[in-house]
Amino acid sequence: MAEIYTLGAGTPTPTPDRFGSSHVLKLGDELIMFDCGPATTHKLVKAGLFPTKVDYLFFTHHHFDHDIDYPCFLLCRWDQSIGTENQLQVFGPNLTEKITEGIIGEDGLFSHDWKARVNHPLSQRVFVNRGGTLPRTPPSVLARDVGPGKVFNGGDWQVTAAHAEHVQPWLDSLAYRVDTADGSVVFTGDTQPCQTVTDLAKGADMMLCMCWDDQAIMDQNGECDGQCGTLGAAKMAQEAGVKKLVLVHVGAHLSGHGPMEKGIGDISRAFDGEIVFSEELMHITL
Secondary structure, X not given: OEEEEEEEEOOOOOOOOOOOEEEEEEEOOEEEEEOOOOOHHHHHHHOOOOHHHEEEEEOOOOOHHHHOOHHHHHHHHHHOOOOOOOOEEEEEOOOHHHHHHHHHOOOOOOHHHHHHHHHOHHHHHHXXXXXXXXXXXXXXXXXXXXXXXXXXXXXXXXXXXEEOOOOOOXXXXXXXXXXXOOEEEEEOOOOOOXXXXXXXXXXXOEEEEEOOOOHHHHHHHOOOOOOOOHHHHHHHHHHHOOOEEEEEOOOOOOOOHHHHHHHHHHHHHHOOOEEEEOOXXXXXXX
């Protein structure tokens, strides 16, 4: 059974209920994470999951609300390990390899942390008591910059990427589709309605699509370039023929009860599939 956890269903603007983006696809015992926004590591545990069980991480792009918890996740996953876990594999657009090396490389910003934990007797004792065997090895992550096309084959699941139109040329952005034995799911990341993402999502069982605000407000205030609003998400899902549209990356205004109800009504008139207005730590079956 394939399950999706919406760890982060918000935006760069923190609210009491939402902040940043992160999602986990659970396929049997495998955990595949998409983006690593604010407090992802903590939200992961609150959802009943654990960092050492995540073997794959895919970044849609490198805005902070999608990757700011990456240092915490990398170090926590390594620190809580006993050295027998699978090597973490990380995929993303340009900068993914550079950011990873800059965090945990030999001269990375957090190398002082892992070097102390590798060498100090107290840290070594904690590691051994947890079940590890000395000598303790430094963090090892396989990070790859990727582009559109086939990205990874997990045996009974495959990941394909497509360009997403967001804030180019300053940052590259990707959307991902995962095809599994239980169905297909698309993670749009941040994007305006565009043909590349629509084509990627053709016939998908589920699409997690950003939905910043009410479309009329976005059109009026000029915030429709580079991102989807209510009607943008609905029309893209309808054209792609997806069965279930999950609204994520929801802005503070749209999260309010009145705007939310109006937004769902507007979307339902443009999209004839199932609509899910996500909340953080929500658990959805594919």
